[in-house]
Amino acid sequence: MRGPTVHFSRVNLNLGGTRILEDVTFSIAPGEIHALVGPNGGGKTSLVRSLLGEMPHEGEITIAWQESTILGYVPQALDLDRTLPISVADFMAMISQRRPAFLGMNRQVRESSQHALQRVGLENKSRRKLGDLSGGERQRLMLAQALMPAPALLVLDEPAAGMDEAGETLLERLLVESAQAGTTVLWIAHDLGQVRRIAHGVTCLNRTVQFHGRATELLTNERVRAAFGLQALRAQEVAELTP
Amino acid sequence: MNEVYEAIRQTLQAGAHAQTLPEMFQYGFVANALLCGLLIGPLLGGIGTMVVVKRMAFFSQAIGNAAMTGVGIGVLLGESVAAPYYSMFGFCLLFGLLLNYTRNHTKLTQDTLIGVFLAVSLALGSSLLLFVSAKVNTHILEAVLFGSILTVSDTDINVLLAVALLCALVGLPLFNQMLLSSMNPSLARVRGVPVHLLEYVFVVMITLLTVACVKIVGAVLVEALLLIPAAAARNLISSVRGFVLTSIVLSTVSCLAGIYIPMRWDLAVPSGGAIILIAAMFFLLTTVARAVFGRFREARA
Structure with missing residues (x-):
């Protein structure tokens, strides 16, 4: 199976006079695990819901389906x-x-x-x-x-919420297996350690795209501090995240 | 279909004459009433499970009240007092669809919105009914509100049968999708379920059902029969299969017993009231059972 390319181009979203997303542009390559990270309220879920066609967004979101058009979705805590x-x-x-x-x-x-x-x-x-x-x-x-059935595009909104350690390991294994089978994975993650372990690409979103690229290269101390705000992360967490 | 009903009535009458069945079966209306009970029991019990899951009991109450207005309009327009179905179906469908549309396009909370619609439909319905019943027959009001099983005609059974078939044909293949969209609309949409459309389909189903049951259970009590058997079943059950089947059985038993008991012992109570009281008894029993057994289960765990 070959998963689709997903392309967000100048996506804007306004809800009730508040700008939730501004000029969000990035792409996800087929068969990659792409993590979407960022502070709470930064618009991650809104972006996913725009992708699913549930938000009145502006701009273009294209899913270039290959042979299969099956979309798998893990909603935020049911x-x-x-x-x-x-x-x-x-x-x-x-x-x-x-x-x-x-x-x-x-x-x-x-x-x-x-x-x-x-x-x-x-x-x-x-x-x-x-x-x-x-x-x-x-x-x-x-x-x-x-x-x-096995999806070509798998979208997960904080799937690890409430999971124990065994669950998190299972999640990582399943995501890796899916990507190896060709599935494109878009994954809203909050555990940056997990992101570093298995994600290929990462986009940090806080209304606008803060940074975007390879997960291992980008999750450096300064960037993470800047994107999340210094207060948000404990020193120990930052130490775990940076190479 | 009328020949079929006639055949059933004659079989029961023959049974009554031969004294294999209680004496009351010699009357045609008893057979009619039981036929209706056998139709609405499973229908309301089955669809009631979805009403409970979707938390639409209050919504169906509003539709029941609208049926009163429907009867009033029917009488004003010159339809027969006993079967003003065109006006009832017409007005209730309009009312239900408008209510659902408003629900989707407002920021008001659901209970406020439905509360307003419910109050308006009750006020309008009671005013109109009292107005026309002064002209026609004061018993209309009582019959519309609480059901009047003795006056069920072949037309009423036909309407009920048609609605039952329609609900089964539409509701059964859409059951899973409706359940999923009430649990998580986003997930349902991703899986290709037309969530909004199904909501309207369900509203139409409850509306048709309510109108078809007004004659037997009464406008203000139909909602109770959609709610109580399913709520009673939910007290005890942990699977969809048990939920639906138990709700259907409780609802059918309530209907048949609620029709039979007042006739058998000559009690001057309306069928709707008796049916709901019996259903409510089941609810009470299952609630007590749940409290008691639930505590045992917790103590064991």
């Missing part, structure tokens, strides 16, 4: 009514078949959803109610659904 009687298996049925979830899964869907749950380590929780999953487990489920 907020839901905890009392909803929907199990993990129901959720998988819901997203992958037309037959109403209450009539059960057909065999093919059962196999593929079991496989997807295995990949994220939730194979023994398929009968668990969504509301009874921990935050990290819910994020794993969101990962599982985004990988089913």
Whole structure:
């Protein structure tokens, strides 16, 4: 599979008189893991939602699809009514078949959803109610659904929120595997250590693009301090990030 | 279809004469009422699960109130008092679509907006109904508000059957998509679900359903039957399958018992009231069960 190139060209977004994004221009190469970093409120989620066509942005966002146009999406922490009687298996049925979830899964869907749950380590929780999953487990489920069917473009909005260390390692492995299979990955990340480990490209966004380029070269002490504001990072974190 | 209803009625009457069935089955209206119960039970129970998930109980209450206005308009326009379906369908559809459109295009919170619509529809409906019932028959008001199962005609059953079929044909293939879009609209859109369109489809479904059930359950009580069985089921269940099936069973049992018990013991209560009271009893039982068993489960864990 070959993932698409994604190109943001002079993207502007105004919401309620506030300028959220200004003149955002950068590209993501096919098959690369591209991290979007920046301070809270810097417009990362808004940019992703513009990409998904959910924001009234100006400028151009092009996804140059190759053979597959499948888009996988991991939303920011799924907020839901905890009392909803929907199990993990129901959720998988819901997203992958037309037959109403209450009539059960057909065999093919059962196999593929079991496989997807295995990949994220939730194979023994398929009968668990969504509301009874921990935050990290819910994020794993969101990962599982985004990988089913295998996407050409994978967009993740802070997928590691609420995940434990094992979850974070799993996330890194799945992103690397996806990129190796050709998937283009756009990933809103908050853990810069993770970004340094697996991302190819990185864009730092704080209303405007602060910097953009190769992850290993760009995440230097000065740049990170400047982009996030010196106060935002503890000295220890900065030390971890810089080579 | 009327021949089919007639055949059912005659079979039940024969059973009553042969004393294999209770005596009340010799009356045609009893058979009609039970047929209706068998139709609306599964229908309201099934769609009610979606109403609960989408938190649209208040919305459907507003549609129920609009049905009163629909009846009033129908009588004014010269439709039959017993079946002013054109006006009811027309007005309620307009009302439901306008409410949903406004909901999508306003910054008001949902409960404020629906509260206003609900109040207006109640005021308009009651004024109009009292106005026309002074001219026609004072019992209309009672029948529209709380249901009047004894007067169900073949036309009413036909309307109900048509709406039931339509809801099943449209609702079943869209069930998963509707559920997903109410859980996370962004995720649904990414997966190609037309979220806004489905919202309107669902509003139309509840509207048709409400109008078709006014005769049996009553305008102010339809919403309760959409809400209570599903809410009762949710108390106990942790899977979609159990949720939908339990809600359907509770709703159907409530409908049949709510129709049968007042007739069997000659109680002068409206069918709608009896149906809802029985459903509410289920809700109470499941709530207590949840509290008790939930505590056991927590203690074990």
